[in-house]
Amino acid sequence: MRLNNSHILYESQIMTTVLKRNKWEIWRDVIFALFAREIRTGFNDKFGLSWAIINPVIFISVLSFIRGSLGGPETHTIPTFTFMAIGILYIQSFLQTLGGSARSINQNKALFAFRQVQPLSAVLAGALFSLLIKITVIIVTIIIMYFIGIELNISNPLLFLACFILLWLSAVALGLIFGIAELFVKEIGKVRELVSRPMFFISATFFSLQDIPRQYWSFLDWNPVLHAIELSRSAVYSTYGSEGVSLEYLSGTVLVLCFFSLATYHICWKQAISR
């Protein structure tokens, strides 16, 4: 029974009104509820959110110090700190969003008892949560760069944003595939951790594609993360150049990944949670 007239609500035994929602409203409510839950339980240790910021900042400082002592304060015409910051922040965003999205399915398994909650909503909530953290980390890093006196200007902000969003999307799409696969075969989680580790070394994090002899490029340039990182550096400093990488390749790969992961999801999510 659904009561909308306020005067009836004064009766002592009132009913809890359940809203009639359409599909989109249910998705919105569920994702919001999961997102709020994620925020509440995501940082439960004593370090809290600060760890998400301290960790990459230490990483960037140490690596840019090493690279700086090898090749001077500038790397391929851009400040070494900026060079490292983009590399580290991007690769960490990729790896953590990938891991977070994949794990969120398994973590929220008990919640699929509510028929409104589907694995995809858990993945989206987890992915939005990672995005929120990473944007915070990027903003804090930019503030730190301001205080240590590094020049801050982005020559092509749109390209920079596009690269970051495409990188995030590819991580979510891959995370969705892995998360679903892990419901069928648990050990795939271990394989995911194994194969994602080398991503740190092959994605132009602390080297540039230009440091590599041209005949070996074909071993590296299949990797969309590398494209995203190199393109972002060229978006910040146009002098950096974008030889060997292209936005078309990056967005094409992301499109294919998204299509493939959503298709996989559509085919088998019902069976995946019914095991």
Place this chain on the structure above:
Amino acid sequence: MIKLENITKYYPSRLGKQYIFKNLSFDIPSGHNIGILGSNGAGKSTLFRLLAGSEYPNGGKIITDLSLSWPVALATGIHHQMTGRENTRFIARVNGIADLDEYERRVIKFADLGKKFDLPVKSYSSGMKPRLAFACSIGIDFDVYLIDEVTSVGDANFRKKAKEALLERSEKANVIMVSHEMNEIRQFCDSAIVLNKGELTFYNDLEQGIAQYQAL
């Protein structure tokens, strides 16, 4: 009425597919408080989860225009690091409750957790978690409540309250429950479904159903 059409359900295992139901067609009549009786592993909880849409059958479909609760088991959907209040609000949001505060008040009144309502669920005793889970479900107006051995863990006072709440709702709502305690089934139900070897049989008279079940 809840209509099961050609339901096939199995779980994969090392010994091949373990069939729970094979091409099962059955109508669960409305207007009855039904106890589901069956031995361990007969598929009572699976049937529950299928009805609630927590799981999906491998074949066939379930058709109903009733609103069914989620399967209220001991602590379904309760996060241990969140407080009772946060869990309550989560469940309300997922289910689309219009007035969160009002719902919260109802749950507080029913679960009777006192100050613990604002402490993480992991600090609750084993009887308090199901009380919260049950209160969350009874706080929403469903047509059918699916209850999986929840009422058996509470103390006498809680059972009395649960019974009153369900009776109060009994004109509009019904309950389908699983329990191994016949006394409890007698308290809440008036008819029975006996589940044996993948077949369902409905008994209008509860005692007849219990006799059949015990004769198995």
